[in-house]
Amino acid sequence: MEIGVPKETKDREYRVGLSPSSVRVLTEQGHSVFIETHAGVGSGFSDQEYLHSGGKIVPTAKEAWSRELVVKVKEPLPGEYGYLQKEQLLFTYLHLAADRQLTETLMESGVCAIAYETVELPDRRLPLLTPMSIIAGRLSVQFGARYLERQQGGRGVLLGGVPGVKPGHVVILGGGIVGTEAARMAVGMGARVQILDINVDRLAYLETLFGSRVELLYSESLQIEAAIPDADLLIGAVLVPGRRAPILVPRHLVETMRPGSVIIDVAVDQGGCVETMRPTSHTNPTYIEAGVVHYGVPNMPGAVPWTATQALNNSTLPYVVKLANNGVKALAFDAALSKGLNVKNYQLLHPDVQRDFPDLVP
Structure with a gap:
């Protein structure tokens, strides 16, 4: 699968969706990872480190976003809405209950949006939060x-x-x-x-x-x-x-x-x-x-991206691997990951977010 890692655009957000070590794991399994140039610099990771790990550096956000699976840290901002594609997998923090505009945009785009913060284990723990x-x-x-x-x-x-x-x-x-x-x-x-x-x-x-x-x-x-x-x-x-x-x-x-x-x-x-x-x-x-x-x-x-990126990747990488290996089918056999699904096929699906936006539910 082709995986995109765009540079974060939120104010002074220096974390990055995948570290070089995570990229190495994915490329060793046959996946192609496209990292926007300088996406990892704020976390202390150079483009050269990504290349050494088997990743591919692309010069623009558009080229990083134009992939089957996009792995980020923070929710897409308005300047990134135009990159969302039908049936694209988006894996990141979303926090939709506090952002109606983003919720509606994801629904309109046809993207399959999976939120880190709602991935939930059977014992109710939230491993990615x-x-x-x-x-x-x-x-x-x-x-x-x-x-x-x-x-x-x-x-x-x-x-x-x-x-x-x-x-x-x-x-x-x-x-x-x-x-x-x-x-x-x-x-x-x-x-x-x-x-x-x-x-x-x-x-x-x-x-x-x-x-x-x-x-x-x-x-x-x-x-x-x-x-x-x-x-x-x-x-x-x-x-x-x-x-x-x-x-x-x-x-x-x-x-x-x-x-x-x-x-x-x-x-x-x-x-x-x-x-x-x-x-x-x-x-x-x-x-x-x-x-x-x-x-x-x-x-x-x-504020502490070197620590935070690595801590986040320690938890998200197993789920990224499942999505890369199986695409949207990964949701069918991983109950925790399926709880992370917020938007798919133009519909708002997460029950807790639905309660905050009842008018967006068919």
Whole structure:
């Protein structure tokens, strides 16, 4: 099969869909991989490395897109819509619930779109979302600590505090992968940490990880209202697979936070769980609203592309191989991969996305 790897076009998105080592695996199985020139440079991979791995370098995005299977990292942007082809396989992150225009465009194009974030194992784990969730969770505290600095518009709070001065207070909404990794980093820095989640079993599991170092609370409106005004750093880590994130923090709660506090909403690529949050970019990552610093970059792992590309490829490569070897038939015998199918034959097929766009369902 011919496989295309275009260069990512999202603002400062330096990850790449396939690493040279992944290209080697595919070419050794007889597939042809066409990589847009300089697609891997941001992740530390030169065109020469791809050539050495058996790949073929093409000079334009169009030539990379003109293949049976296209492997990317982020969703197609409007400038790429014209490259979509009928019955082409597209394998990437899509997050359609937060993007009606992209959803309609994919449907109109006739492309077969499979989303990393909805590939789901029988035990409900999301194997292709997990590596980026780990990275985003860890980065959320790293970035939060930076933007709490006074020079960045923050309160001037050191999360770990110092002897004689209390540490910063980190509130994390959601105890999944993102929330757990955020807590791991915040605890390591010495912050006071609270996690709120609606799954009591998950809270019990988190107690085995953190013991008394993290305060674990059942997430309901009164608890959220009590925790947020005192938060120096609020991290939104809410995930409803395939669907738009629920708004857990309305504007009036944001207005109760101290000036210079920071909100990092990792759920922004699914619409965000904070009412005042809107998507930003790596070029302009923050804005201030109600006196609070808001960080809403939807592709946070793009800040560490050398790590993120390899972590992502470790998980996506087995599925890419299945698609390359079998085409769309791979969906028939791989139940996890079939859960990733969002759009095919001009129809929106994923049930969770359908619930967000009921008018697009026949």
